[in-house]
Amino acid sequence: MSAASSYQPPYTITPEIVNRVAAIGEAVGRLSAVAEQPRALRLRRINRVRTIQGSLAIEGNTLSEAQITAILEGRRVIAPPREVQEVKNALAAYDRFPAWRPEEEGDLLEAHRILMSGLIDQAGRYRRGGVGVMAEGRVIHMAPPAGRVARLMGDLFGWLVATDDHPLIAGSVFHYEFEFIHPFDDGNGRMGRLWQSLILARWNPLFADIPVESLVFEHQAEYYQALRESTERTDCAPFIAFMLWMIQDAVISSAPQVGPQVSPQVGELLSVMEGEASREALQAALGLLDRKSFRQRYLKPALEQGLIEMTIPDRPNSRLQRYRLTEKGLLFAG
Template sequence: MSQQYQPPFSITPAIVTHVGKISEAVGRLTILREQTISLRLRRINRVRTIRGSLAIEGNTLTEAQVTAILDGKRVIAPPREVQEVRNALAAYERFDDWNPGAEKDLLEAHRILMSGLIDEAGTYRHGGVGVMEGPHVIHMAPPADRVPALMGDLFHWLATSDAHPLIASSVFHYEFEFIHPFADGNGRMGRLWQSLVLARWNTLFADLPVENLVFEHQSEYYQALQESTQKTDCSPFIEFMLTMIFDAVVTSAPQVTPPVTPQVGQLLMVMDGEMSREALQDLLRLQDRKSFRARYLRPALADEFIEMTIPDKPNSPLQRYQITEKGRQWLQLRRER
C-alpha cells in the first residue's frame, strides 16, 4: 500500500462556502431533530433514500411500492427490481453496524445489496468494466488486478485524512466511482458509503434522503463525475455533492409543531431583543389590543416561540417578551427557503 496516496482534489471557495453553510444548517437541524423528528419521518426518508438511489440505476418502483415491500406486502413489478429493493432495505437495516473505514464492511454491504443479482456479490470484480452513456464508454475503470491495491490505498487515505468529513466523504465517493471496484452496484454502493461516512460525523445523515436529491439531478451527477475525471481533480464532484447535501439538510428539517400561523410569523419577524406588548403592537400597526393578545401574543407564547422576561408575574407593567431558540430556528429556516 502506498503511504503517499493522495486523491486529486483542490479546495475551491465554493467548497469552503458549502462546508460552512452545511455545518450551520446541520447544527440547527440537529436541535430540531431532537425535538420533533419521529420514527415515521425517519421511515419516510429511508424509503426516499432507497427509491432515489435505485432509480438512478434504472429501477422504476415508486415510493409507494418501496413502502409496500417494506411492509411485507406483495408488489406486482419486475422480480429483479423487487429484489433490488429488498436487498437495499436489508442493507440499510445494517447501516448503524458498519464502520466506514472497514473494507470488510464495504464488501459485506455489497454482498447484501447485490445478493441474487450478480454472481460476484461481495467480492471485487475479476474483469474489466466501463461506465456507459448510451452506446458510448465515458470512463474505462482501472484493470481488475489493480482494484484491491487501489481500494486499500483509498481506505488508508480515508482513515488518515484530516479533511472535513463533508469533503472526505465526497472525495471517497468520487474515487470509488473512478475505481469502479465491483462488477455491478458501484453507484448505489458509492452513495451508501458517503452517507455512512457522513453519519459517523453526525447521526442525522442516517435519516437524510440525499440520494433522492441526486436522482432529481441525475444528469448533473454524471456530468460532475465526468468533469472531475477530465480535470484530474474531483472538486467539481465535491461541489455538486455538497450542494445536494445542503439541500437535503434544509428541505428535511421537520415542520415545527404546531404550524406557525401567519400572525405568529409576523410577530416573530418584528421581534428584536426584549420588547413590550405596546412596542410589538405598534410595529405590527395593530389597534385592537384584545385581538393582538388572542391572535399573536398568546399563540406565540403557548407554542414557545417567544417567552416572558418575568414569567412569574405575567401582568407586570415591566413585562417584556423575547424570542426563544425555537423561534430563532423557525426564522432561520424561513430565510433559507
C-alpha cells in the same frame, strides 16, 4: 505513515467548497435542535424510503415510494422480480447500516454482498474483468484493470483513515474515487452513494435519515456531468462541489418547517389520514354527510397548504383519485 495511507487523491479545496461546508455545518446545527421532536421522528421512515427509491432509480429501478413502502411492510407487490429483489436487498443493507464502519474494507464488501445478493454472481467480491461506465448510451470512463483494483481500494481506504479533511469533503472524495475505480461488476453507483452516506453518518448520525440520494436522482444529469468533469480535470473538485450542493439541499429540506396554523377542520382531516384514501373514505372517516362542506372546509385548505396531495394530480376529478399526506402534512398530523 504506511504506503497505503501515503496515497493522496487529486482534488482542490475551492472557495465554493469551503463556503458550502460552512453552510451545511450551520444547517445541521439547526436540524439537530429539532431532530428528536416526535413529529420529526415520523419523517425517518419516509426519508429512508426516499433514499432507497432515489438510489435505485438512478440505476434504472422503476418502483415507486409507495411500492417500496409496501415491500418494507411485508406486503406483496406486483413488479419485475429483479427490481423487487433490489429493494429487499437495499432495505436489508440499511438495517445493517449502523454496524458498518466506513474505514473497514471488509464492511464495504459485506455491504456489496447484501446489496447485490441474488443479482450478480460476484456479490461481495471485487471484479475479475474489465468494466466501463456508461451514460447516455456511450462509454464515459474505462475503469482501471481488474488486477489493480485490490491495491487501489487499499490505497483509498488508507487515505480515508489518514485524512484530516472534513468528512463532508472526505466522503465526496471517497465517492468519486470509488466510482473511478469501479471495483465491482455491478452495483458501484449505489455502493458509492451508500458509503458516502455512511461517512457522513459517522460524522453526524442525522445523516442516516437524510435522503441525499433522492436529490441526486432528481439531478442525475448533473451527477454524471460532475463525474465526467472531474475525470477530465484529474481533480474531483467539481464532484465535491456538486455533492455538497446535494447535501446542503437535503439537510435544509429535511428540517421541519414552521408553517401556518391549521384550522380545526384540517387538523381533523390529517388525523384520520393513513396511506392513500379516496374522498369518500375520508369523508366517511370524519362522519361528514355534506360533500360540499367537506371539500371547502377540509380538503381544499389541506391541499392549498401542501399538507396533502393527490395521487393523480393531472386528473383531479378522476374516479381513481386518492389523497395522501405530504412530508409537511406528516409534521402536522402529530
